[in-house]
Amino acid sequence: MTNDQRKRESSPGLVPPSLGLQPGSSGLWGLLFPKMYVPSVVHIDPDELRAMGIRCVLFDLDNTVVPRDKIDLQPEVAGWIRSLREKGIKACVVSNNGPDRIRRISGMEDIPSVCRAVKPLKNPFRKAMRMLGVAPEETAVVGDQIFTDILGGNRLGLYTILVSPMPGKEYWATELINRRLERLVLKRMKGKLNRGGQP
Numbered sequence: 351m352t353n354d355q356r357k358r359e360s361s362p363g364l365v366p367p368s369l370g371l372q373p374g375s376s377g378l379w380g381l382l383f384p385k386m387y388v389p390s391v392v393h394i395d396p397d398e399l400r401a402m403g404i405r406c407v408l409f410d411l412d413n414t415v416v417p418r419d420k421i422d423l424q425p426e427v428a429g430w431i432r433s434l435r436e437k438g439i440k441a442c443v444v445s446n447n448g449p450d451r452i453r454r455i456s457g458m459e460d461i462p463s464v465c466r467a468v469k470p471l472k473n474p475f476r477k478a479m480r481m482l483g484v485a486p487e488e489t490a491v492v493g494d495q496i497f498t499d500i501l502g503g504n505r506l507g508l509y510t511i512l513v514s515p516m517p518g519k520e521y522w523a524t525e526l527i528n529r530r531l532e533r534l535v536l537k538r539m540k541g542k543l544n545r546g547g548q549p
């Protein structure tokens with residue numbers, strides 16, 4: 351486990367499940383803050399999502415539902431995806447990785463996907479919502495990276511959920527650039543929460 355992952359793992363406990371921060375509410379920072387921050391996908395309650403009017407979850411692949419160097423879903427993660435669908439919530443993978451990687455992961459065979467997504471561009475999220483026939487206000491984005499998953503989702507006004515990255519190998523640029531910048535955002539987010547949500 352890297353230092354970043356250790357730091358991120360210890361962070362969600364400091365943050366209430368629902369941050370109550372509106373995307374765009376404080377300029378660029380608002381675009382980078384998730385609406386919810388949890389240790390892993392299994393902490394996201396499908397019933398809570400449904401109660402908020404969420405009918406579709408677009409989730410990231412690597413280090414969100416499966417470690418980047420593994421090809422098997424953990425049983426509890428597979429169970430979470432199953433429970434989404436049992437509750438009538440549509441699911442779709444939106445990944446910057448290629449189709450070969452998605453095909454190799456067992457347990458994902460019948461889940462639609464948008465690959466080579468180039469997040470945080472808006473188009474892959476729009477494409478996924480079009481495929482599933484859902485509107486932005488009923489769509490959540492789940493991912494482990496602020497500068498791809500959260501920024502991309504917030505740009506479209508989707509309900510963004512940040513998870514701590516699963517332990518495992520990171521893409522070199524993620525490790526070198528994104529995780530360092532994420533630390534700044536998380537620090538700022540924590541400060542804002544300590545001030546009762548005020549900028």
Ligand SMILES: [Mg+2]
Nearest residue numbers: 410412413494
């Ligand atoms: Mg990821």
